[in-house]
Amino acid sequence: MKIKTLVIPPALGLLAAATVHAAEPSADPASMANAIAAVQTHVDYVWTLVAAALVFFMQAGFAMVETGFTRAKNAVNIMMKNLMDFAMGTLFYWAVGFGIMFGASATGWFGTTGFFLSDWVPGGDPWVLAFWMFQVVFAATAATIVSGAMAERTKFSSYLIYSAVLSALIYPVFGSWAWGSLFNGNGWLEGLGFIDFAGSTVVHSIGGWVALAGAIVLGPRIGKFGKDGSVRPIPGHNLPLAALGVFILWLGWFGFNPGSTTAANTDIAMIFVNTNLAAAAGAVAAMITAWLKFDKPDVGMSLNGALAGLVAITAGCANVSPGSSIIIGLIAGVLVVLSVLFFDRIKVDDPVGAVSVHGVNGAWGTLAAGLFNMGGFSAAVVGVQLLGIAVAFAWAFGTGFILFKLIASTVGLRVTPEEEMEGLDFGEHGATAYPDFQHTSHM
Amino acid sequence: MKIKTLVIPPALGLLAAATVHAAEPSADPASMANAIAAVQTHVDYVWTLVAAALVFFMQAGFAMVETGFTRAKNAVNIMMKNLMDFAMGTLFYWAVGFGIMFGASATGWFGTTGFFLSDWVPGGDPWVLAFWMFQVVFAATAATIVSGAMAERTKFSSYLIYSAVLSALIYPVFGSWAWGSLFNGNGWLEGLGFIDFAGSTVVHSIGGWVALAGAIVLGPRIGKFGKDGSVRPIPGHNLPLAALGVFILWLGWFGFNPGSTTAANTDIAMIFVNTNLAAAAGAVAAMITAWLKFDKPDVGMSLNGALAGLVAITAGCANVSPGSSIIIGLIAGVLVVLSVLFFDRIKVDDPVGAVSVHGVNGAWGTLAAGLFNMGGFSAAVVGVQLLGIAVAFAWAFGTGFILFKLIASTVGLRVTPEEEMEGLDFGEHGATAYPDFQHTSHM
Amino acid sequence: MKIKTLVIPPALGLLAAATVHAAEPSADPASMANAIAAVQTHVDYVWTLVAAALVFFMQAGFAMVETGFTRAKNAVNIMMKNLMDFAMGTLFYWAVGFGIMFGASATGWFGTTGFFLSDWVPGGDPWVLAFWMFQVVFAATAATIVSGAMAERTKFSSYLIYSAVLSALIYPVFGSWAWGSLFNGNGWLEGLGFIDFAGSTVVHSIGGWVALAGAIVLGPRIGKFGKDGSVRPIPGHNLPLAALGVFILWLGWFGFNPGSTTAANTDIAMIFVNTNLAAAAGAVAAMITAWLKFDKPDVGMSLNGALAGLVAITAGCANVSPGSSIIIGLIAGVLVVLSVLFFDRIKVDDPVGAVSVHGVNGAWGTLAAGLFNMGGFSAAVVGVQLLGIAVAFAWAFGTGFILFKLIASTVGLRVTPEEEMEGLDFGEHGATAYPDFQHTSHM
């Protein structure tokens, strides 16, 4: 078997030793032990990076969910936001965010080394690259959550500013508190024993609460709330696409949660099972709740129920049992329905339910990781979980609110009413999502 | 490299030993052999679970194929059925189905242990979790096959009942006969030497024959057959989505077939190749057959041809050669065209061709696994294959028919003609798949 | 843990030894070394084949991009072309192409052994199967690139001829020059030190230049260029689908580039990172370029920018640094915008920008792999890169041009103007992509 190898210049020959192909170990015990370790390392890389690819694909899922749940006249804008928060997020997380989140910290509050992927040098240990790849797709997930809540009325250029700040600062700073020690950092929250295996809080609540701030600062879409205080739904334009998006997200979560081991081991089996059970339970519970409340099994709520279950199991996927996962998912499914209704009632316009799915259920999942801890219930553990939830809210909502207020009072956050009515696709992008006239050709 | 590990309470410390990280083996031979075995186990887990994720994604593929081949007014219903047969299927297979399929059997006819994933205890061997994860996506595949054949006229609540019974009983009982020994069971059919590596019969034919029973009990959609006996096509609403669905299914099959090793070894290479060759041959053969028959290369038939090839190679993917795979796929492609025409002629209305793709070609593939056995042709082997095919038909069609008749005569199986004409989206879900008025915005 | 194994007839028992399960090695050093090697081999297989599955999925990405960027009346035709160039490509690459590309060469110019996968015999080393699987999806990628540039006016039957010739001859012959030594071949270009890790030239430029030949021989679509020489855009029909396609392609590239190691090792980390950074940079740069030129952030250009970045990093993904990858992507993003405008200006009608994305940026990426070589700049290396670029152009454009001219003067390459105006879906396939009348059902 011949394989392609990195084109290594002679000067970097050291690398060759590090990546010696495990297939030809010599017979002495020490080198054999190294060879075994090398193979395990290779599996770890493969698993971590395949998982990263699955998480990357969640961008497509978010794009489909968001465009499905919003109107045709804004579909191009949604696509551009999803493409660009990943593309710009990648660059900002590379330049700044990763260093803040995982760098060694001079201050104790955030990292200050490792910007521009400077922890890697040619010939050095490539683990930082694999780890960065896995982390960047998480950062982008946090960023893209906000897109849905701010859909159909946000200026595109202002969105880009937000997106850069989130990827470079808001997300990484909190991330450094909870996960910093996974690399060179050392977060105070994880020091207290905060459990958030794959990011119910770190990724989803942070995204969800920034989304809440954004939706509040922006105000509702024109026509969403009647003058008499009534709630007027603004239906989306393509529910099959939204459903496709949910399936893609569910798939992506099989990278998101079990991939968070960043190592190939047998732990991933339970994480897979828990993830799947919670999602299933969330979908079923949301369907039933909606059925009882509205007399019909509502598709939007059922889809959001699946996502709510996924978000909720993200924190505890590695320390709760499969049975508990079902309970967590069921509660998430009920919660998301009530939460969507609640935010409608208090007149926060969140077109896709991002705050309810990611913010509220991120918090629920983080609490649940404490409550259902397989190691046994402990008030102290639950206390730390509650602390983490509160800190995440304060940080994300607070910084998000300030950021959006700043943007609003400088370059402006919202498009003009005319543009909003005509659709952002034309106003922001000079485009139309479905330009072809003969859409339905013959009968 | 630091990794996140399960949050293990001290009491469960035993687990730590089991999942010792293979990277630091001590130097004595016995522990080194263990370390090697551990790494292999890790790869097996990764492969099995990645494959499970791919198979999960087939749900999205089925959803897209089915919605593409049916009318816009039923698109929400299709999405709900696909979401819910996976979500409910997950819960029922967790509670009941898995135990029946793979539990130790008191009777010899189906398993009676392992319900509610009780084979796993915290700290115990997690293999059952990985194995369950892989099996649950198979069960859901069988369930979802039926959805297409019963599309556009089935009551949603009745569909949920069917879906629960299939996941909990119909599929697992047959599964226990053919595959039970993969875990704690011991099936009589596998005892005879029945070859069905990844489920041409166990998954696809079972699904297909239940689908046939459903389509027969339901009767055809209004307008499908003229009073004069003529066949009137009811075209779907989005063929590009249907094509996307086929590509997704093809992708998922790369988990379905080679993943059925549930182990990472070199056997998967041939299974990949066979899977791909049969799919390609199926698509080409169906296109040519349609071209000869209708004078045009028909897209619906070509797409179904690819699926037919995939279904047909599923049984024999591990024991036929690549060359044989092409022949199996070619025949599947011809067969699916003739079968669709046949079921139209006998007035069974199967909107997406599920019976032809999964039922008929599942049977063909199972037979082919005997005929093209790389180990050489043996009448005995072929005989067992035929027996398995017949038993699967009897069991699935029989129980399916009884189930649907029971549902029909109690809660009712079919929506009212008014609802059918108006579309199930409104009647069942109070919704519309494409609610936005300005679908085509400007010219 | 019980697993399903290949159904091996006694006569083939040798195979059993080869694939002995690594989990039970005996304790002597030699057999332990073998066991370690076996586990590594298993990981290599898993990684190579998972990567192949991801690359396969790019077919869906291409289908979505192409159908999104073209009109509704040709959507079925696009689907059929994408399905069939993969299906037929699979069969032709199996029969002919692989042998030409990777067979031992009698002439020194192309391989002459290994047709019909004859390098594999039951019981033999299955690596050739895994390798073939990975290679066939590459061949299909090259084939499908051309589809976009020739969209909306090419006769379907003639497209099938082209597709067969490309998969069987044009692509493999050049491939044998650059990559033949990965198996039994020995190419002259690789002998000179030509760097093209994953195929900027071998796959993308070859596809792109054949596409250019096709677009030229076909001529522009009716209405694309005004009599006064003006360029008249013919907008596509579904930009959200096009965006979905780009996300799918980006995902697939995580198989395309790092999978090209065909081995699981730590090198894949940098390749992942480089791939992602270049794509992100490409999207951002194309957006900014379009914004400056047209005053709006154009979605079509931004999407193509991401693809351009991906194509450009494909050659150098294993021998340039992450920082260089960003630069390569940025330049690709600018280049693709200018190139699209250029081909419009010289009146080559390429509906999806395939020539600019794959041809031009394939060349740029190949050059960049020399310029940014981590081992240091060397004029000799750059010289070989330029030679490879030139040879690829001459070969692909030359043979493509001759092929299309031959087709045009025999069976005909282009549909009639009437058919073109009415849409190829009806004329070629007797079908309609969106046949359902009530597409928008209620308000």
Next chain:
Amino acid sequence: MKKIEVIIKPFKLEYVKARLAGLDIQGMTVSEVKGFGRQKGHSEIYRGAEYQVDFVPKLKLEIVVPDNRAEEVVTAIMESARTGEIGDGKIFVIPVENALRIRTGEEGDGAL
């Protein structure tokens, strides 16, 4: 000549078409419209909020006929489009001064 404009329930198209074919009516033009009338739209649910869909999907048929055929056509449509339920639709009769066939330039009744 008269233009007979008809608003019907979509699934009635086949019936009306068949009936008109029986009368040897040569042509018609159909479009999708949304109707607002006594037949109330449904209330639908969207992500937990109920809303009234005021407009009901309908088809509009336009059939231009010579004066002397208007009545039988109206009667035929009336019979074939009726279900007896609210929302069956309307027929409007509108004067037409001239009709021309683009292909041949024929005018008047001969153009129909």
Next chain:
Amino acid sequence: MKKIEVIIKPFKLEYVKARLAGLDIQGMTVSEVKGFGRQKGHSEIYRGAEYQVDFVPKLKLEIVVPDNRAEEVVTAIMESARTGEIGDGKIFVIPVENALRIRTGEEGDGAL
């Protein structure tokens, strides 16, 4: 009877509908159309080429009313659909000879 055909900007539908409801107008039929007029379409960009979108999306309302109600309906529409910007649209008044309700067979004003 008169058929009042109105071309409006799409987002004005709600306003017009509300206003007509106030006049107790029983029905109307709405369709999506593309308008060409003084209001110029946008120029859009598609993959780097700018192009003029000549047609602007509009809604067409058709409302058949008894002769004596035509004027007030026209006035009501005029007021509720106006923004004062170019492209507000047109109202055309067209004679209708007869109207029938398919469900009951009623004719004339009673059918509306």
Next chain:
Amino acid sequence: MKKIEVIIKPFKLEYVKARLAGLDIQGMTVSEVKGFGRQKGHSEIYRGAEYQVDFVPKLKLEIVVPDNRAEEVVTAIMESARTGEIGDGKIFVIPVENALRIRTGEEGDGAL
């Protein structure tokens, strides 16, 4: 005033529009319709069954013009929309009693 209603083959829109621009026609309204007439629809294939598509996609143009311009407009359309093949379409001339511009309230020919 007259309303000139025209049914054409979709790809002819550009030609007709260009021709009318030459006549300085200020506006028109376009909609997608399905036509049923002498030009038979295709037979299409759907999953192995052939079926007749009775309806052919057409565009409907509505152009309201002052009485004295009706003839030249009809002629211009006739010429620019003709291919000579069956299915080229029809022109119907319908009386219009009044026209109003919503923006300004202008009435009659001045509103066009």
